[in-house]
Amino acid sequence: MFRKLVTIEETQKIICQHFKPHPLGTEEIHLLNAAGRTLAEDVTATLNIPPFDRSTVDGYAVNAEDTFGAEENRPITLKLTSIVNIGEMPKTKVTKGKTAEIVTGAPIPQGADAVVMLEHTERANSNVSIFSPVVKDENIMKTASDIRKGQKILTKGTPLNSRQIGMLAAIGKAKSKVYRTPRIAVLSTGPEITEPGKKLAPAKIYDINAYSLSVAVTESGADPIYLGVIQDDLNELQKALKNALASADMVITSGGVSVGPKDIMPRAVNSLGKPGLIVCGISIKPGKPATIASIYGKPVFSLPGHPASALLVFDLLVRPLIQQMARKEVAKPTEVKAVAGTRMFPAKGRRTYVMVKLARDKKDRLTATPLASSLSGAITTLAKADGYVQIPENVQFIEAGEQCTVHILNGQNPGN
Amino acid sequence: MFRKLVTIEETQKIICQHFKPHPLGTEEIHLLNAAGRTLAEDVTATLNIPPFDRSTVDGYAVNAEDTFGAEENRPITLKLTSIVNIGEMPKTKVTKGKTAEIVTGAPIPQGADAVVMLEHTERANSNVSIFSPVVKDENIMKTASDIRKGQKILTKGTPLNSRQIGMLAAIGKAKSKVYRTPRIAVLSTGPEITEPGKKLAPAKIYDINAYSLSVAVTESGADPIYLGVIQDDLNELQKALKNALASADMVITSGGVSVGPKDIMPRAVNSLGKPGLIVCGISIKPGKPATIASIYGKPVFSLPGHPASALLVFDLLVRPLIQQMARKEVAKPTEVKAVAGTRMFPAKGRRTYVMVKLARDKKDRLTATPLASSLSGAITTLAKADGYVQIPENVQFIEAGEQCTVHILNGQNPGN
Numbered sequence: 141m142f143r144k145l146v147t148i149e150e151t152q153k154i155i156c157q158h159f160k161p162h163p164l165g166t167e168e169i170h171l172l173n174a175a176g177r178t179l180a181e182d183v184t185a186t187l188n189i190p191p192f193d194r195s196t197v198d199g200y201a202v203n204a205e206d207t208f209g210a211e212e213n214r215p216i217t218l219k220l221t222s223i224v225n226i227g228e229m230p231k232t233k234v235t236k237g238k239t240a241e242i243v244t245g246a247p248i249p250q251g252a253d254a255v256v257m258l259e260h261t262e263r264a265n266s267n268v269s270i271f272s273p274v275v276k277d278e279n280i281m282k283t284a285s286d287i288r289k290g291q292k293i294l295t296k297g298t299p300l301n302s303r304q305i306g307m308l309a310a311i312g313k314a315k316s317k318v319y320r321t322p323r324i325a326v327l328s329t330g331p332e333i334t335e336p337g338k339k340l341a342p343a344k345i346y347d348i349n350a351y352s353l354s355v356a357v358t359e360s361g362a363d364p365i366y367l368g369v370i371q372d373d374l375n376e377l378q379k380a381l382k383n384a385l386a387s388a389d390m391v392i393t394s395g396g397v398s399v400g401p402k403d404i405m406p407r408a409v410n411s412l413g414k415p416g417l418i419v420c421g422i423s424i425k426p427g428k429p430a431t432i433a434s435i436y437g438k439p440v441f442s443l444p445g446h447p448a449s450a451l452l453v454f455d456l457l458v459r460p461l462i463q464q465m466a467r468k469e470v471a472k473p474t475e476v477k478a479v480a481g482t483r484m485f486p487a488k489g490r491r492t493y494v495m496v497k498l499a500r501d502k503k504d505r506l507t508a509t510p511l512a513s514s515l516s517g518a519i520t521t522l523a524k525a526d527g528y529v530q531i532p533e534n535v536q537f538i539e540a541g542e543q544c545t546v547h548i549l550n551g552q553n554p555g556n
Numbered sequence: 557m558f559r560k561l562v563t564i565e566e567t568q569k570i571i572c573q574h575f576k577p578h579p580l581g582t583e584e585i586h587l588l589n590a591a592g593r594t595l596a597e598d599v600t601a602t603l604n605i606p607p608f609d610r611s612t613v614d615g616y617a618v619n620a621e622d623t624f625g626a627e628e629n630r631p632i633t634l635k636l637t638s639i640v641n642i643g644e645m646p647k648t649k650v651t652k653g654k655t656a657e658i659v660t661g662a663p664i665p666q667g668a669d670a671v672v673m674l675e676h677t678e679r680a681n682s683n684v685s686i687f688s689p690v691v692k693d694e695n696i697m698k699t700a701s702d703i704r705k706g707q708k709i710l711t712k713g714t715p716l717n718s719r720q721i722g723m724l725a726a727i728g729k730a731k732s733k734v735y736r737t738p739r740i741a742v743l744s745t746g747p748e749i750t751e752p753g754k755k756l757a758p759a760k761i762y763d764i765n766a767y768s769l770s771v772a773v774t775e776s777g778a779d780p781i782y783l784g785v786i787q788d789d790l791n792e793l794q795k796a797l798k799n800a801l802a803s804a805d806m807v808i809t810s811g812g813v814s815v816g817p818k819d820i821m822p823r824a825v826n827s828l829g830k831p832g833l834i835v836c837g838i839s840i841k842p843g844k845p846a847t848i849a850s851i852y853g854k855p856v857f858s859l860p861g862h863p864a865s866a867l868l869v870f871d872l873l874v875r876p877l878i879q880q881m882a883r884k885e886v887a888k889p890t891e892v893k894a895v896a897g898t899r900m901f902p903a904k905g906r907r908t909y910v911m912v913k914l915a916r917d918k919k920d921r922l923t924a925t926p927l928a929s930s931l932s933g934a935i936t937t938l939a940k941a942d943g944y945v946q947i948p949e950n951v952q953f954i955e956a957g958e959q960c961t962v963h964i965l966n967g968q969n970p971g972n
Binding site: 171172174175190191192225227247286293303304306307309310311312313314315330332333334335336337338340342345347348349350353354355359364372445447451518519520522525549550 | 587588590591592603605606607608641642643644645661662663701702703709710716717718719720721722723724725726727728729730731746747748749750751752753754756758759760761762763764765766767768769770771772774775780782788861863867934935936938939941965966
């Protein structure tokens with residue numbers, strides 16, 4: 141098995157070459173559950189909106205011609221013959237010299253071609269005085285003026301929000317075809333790790349990664365399948381990975397990728413199918429031992445056991461691919477400029493990512509201070525970090541006070 | 557019943573006075589479902605992290621003193637007496653002149669106080685040559701160096717993301733106490749409206765608002781209770797509102813608030829409890845007929861039937877309150893500067909919100925062009941709009957080419 145480190149850019153290229161995010165299939169769901177989902181069909185209006193000529197005001201439906209010449213002090217009087225209620229088809233035609241009372245949204249009765257606003261009328265028994273003329277179509281929202289039957293109103297690939305879902309409701313749809321949400325299996329391995337909630341034996345620690353990575357999957361717009369801690373044994377791992385690949389669209393593992401004597405994760409993954417391992421170590425720090433496999437087209441990311449390293453590699457490589465699979469618009473990571481709080485060194489020959497905390501210094505400059513550089517596995521680093529600074533391979537160091545770019549971590553507020 | 561229009565600022569003040577978002581109560585949920593929820597308890601570490609001294613490298617556990625003086629060409633030889641596996645408590649003590657093989661993450665055996673990296677050693681049978689000295693504690697992550705038992709690691713009110721959830725997992729928590737998600741009942745009324753998915757009778761149109769507002773509730777971080785279309789009848793409405801208030805933390809209605817003869821929503825709402833209606837009409841366009849009630853402390857927003865108006869008032873007033881109730885950090889609405897594509901007029905004496913579409917003009921300037929100004933009820937306006945321009949009451953108009961601020965609608969990309 142090869143173990144040649146590749147750069148982060150090469151890794152991204154290899155991921156692009158192997159995983160062309162193809163549609164995961166579609167499903168029909170109720171629109172009330174469709175917030176954030178992506179439309180998997182072109183939607184064509186099956187009716188006109190509005191389906192009939194509607195009054196846009198409260199008033200009197202008239203023949204516009206009947207009102208010509210009406211003035212404030214010389215009204216024209218029409219005969220009230222009917223009332224048009226909203227939600228009911230008018231029963232009476234409005235003929236010359238006649239009028240029908242109408243409310244906003246009600247259908248325009250046959251024969252009428254305009255509506256006089258209530259404010260410009262006065263009624264005495266069945267006589268309605270019109271004080272201001274109207275022109276043809278005035279105060280009428282015409283049939284199909286908003287949407288025409290047969291018109292394509294939304295196209296395949298549109299992300300659905302409250303407004304698009306309102307539009308689908310308008311044409312009477314209660315359900316819609318959307319792309320299936322990617323299912324991502326997440327498991328951890330390591331002889332020392334124990335699932336949270338269970339009793340901790342001596343020499344053991346609690347597993348962090350299956351929890352933090354499952355939640356990161358949710359945050360990326362996919363559904364995690366939490367598989368917990370799998371025993372650090374080649375057969376057990378192969379069995380678990382096989383099952384995971386049968387039901388999931390991607391598998392994320394953590395642990396078992398160090399270069400120590402028990403480096404079994406790459407071996408287990410590579411045995412599952414073709415082409416197998418495609419990246420076996422990345423020249424980054426942290427995250428160097430990460431491996432990536434393609435098993436008959438399905439990605440398997442094996443991340444390091446260190447929680448901060450696992451989440452960093454997730455952010456750099458896994459999240460963008462999940463978002464593509466989920467057909468979510470990939471939000472550009474937020475970046476802010478800050479000054480380095482202390483000198484920051486890269487690891488020799490590796491792209492280095494330094495977790496930092498942001499704060500304002502005395503001069504009110506935004507300052508990025510590295511967190512717990514000595515404890516790359518520290519859990520608190522994770523929760524305290526606002527983002528990371530990337531140090532290129534060819535840079536000796538970033539000097540204290542020098543400007544640097546901070547990539548804000550998902551869910552952090554770059555505010556101050 | 558009063559009907560005095562108040563300004564948008566007065567309305568916001570009245571909302572603040574009446575609805576002090578108090579905790580909705582808490583619930584214990586599994587951390588795998590806790591993404592985006594807010595912690596309702598201070599969390600104190602119930603164990604040290606790490607719980608024992610751990611090796612940070614693969615190598616040999618030693619007494620540091622034993623290695624003093626070791627050099628590349630003059631190694632010191634120690635006797636290998638045991639192997640420490642990860643996840644197991646060491647059985648043998650490391651005494652003077654002795655050493656134990658150890659892997660990354662394994663517990664430091666008694667007697668040892670440093671670890672020599674594998675790279676600086678050479679083994680022949682049970683003899684281990686050390687080529688480089690180590691000092692006390694070198695390559696050891698000490699007990700509690702990350703988190704000390706009894707230390708407060710997360711405080712009440714913290715929004716939970718993948719990193720915080722990782723930290724809770726680290727101390728063995730599988731569940732956590734979080735604030736309950738607000739439940740928001742949504743209903744529509746109007747004699748002309750029909751629920752999507754049902755057959756449309758003549759003179760009827762499909763209801764948009766109960767769908768679009770329910771989804772907007774989801775987007776704001778709360779759980780909608782969809783109640784659909786309630787008959788336009790005082791008794792039916794009162795009954796439905798009473799039931800809604802019994803189970804929901806807020807009620808949002810649409811329709812029935814015009815100034816027409818069938819203006820029954822405010823009457824129905826006002827009958828439900830004290831103090832009743834607190835805002836009855838807002839001097840904005842669109843959205844003027846919106847009313848707000850407080851029923852024994854629970855907010856009832858009655859929005860206009862026009863879909864664009866209903867969603868605008870939701871954005872201006874309802875969404876911020878829901879986000880406060882949900883204890884989500886209220887994301888500042890995105891704003892972009894653009895030039896007005898055409899002259900925009902405000903409604904006389906009312907704060908006016910003009911829905912606009914953004915595009916680049918020939919000079920590559922971001923241009924805001926009003927959508928379908930003549931059809932304020934048009935559904936397509938909703939789906940096409942990128943945002944809105946606010947025109948103050950005292951402004952005559954915004955001239956074409958003049959700079960204006962566009963408030964980007966939730967879920968839209970201000971990109972180009």
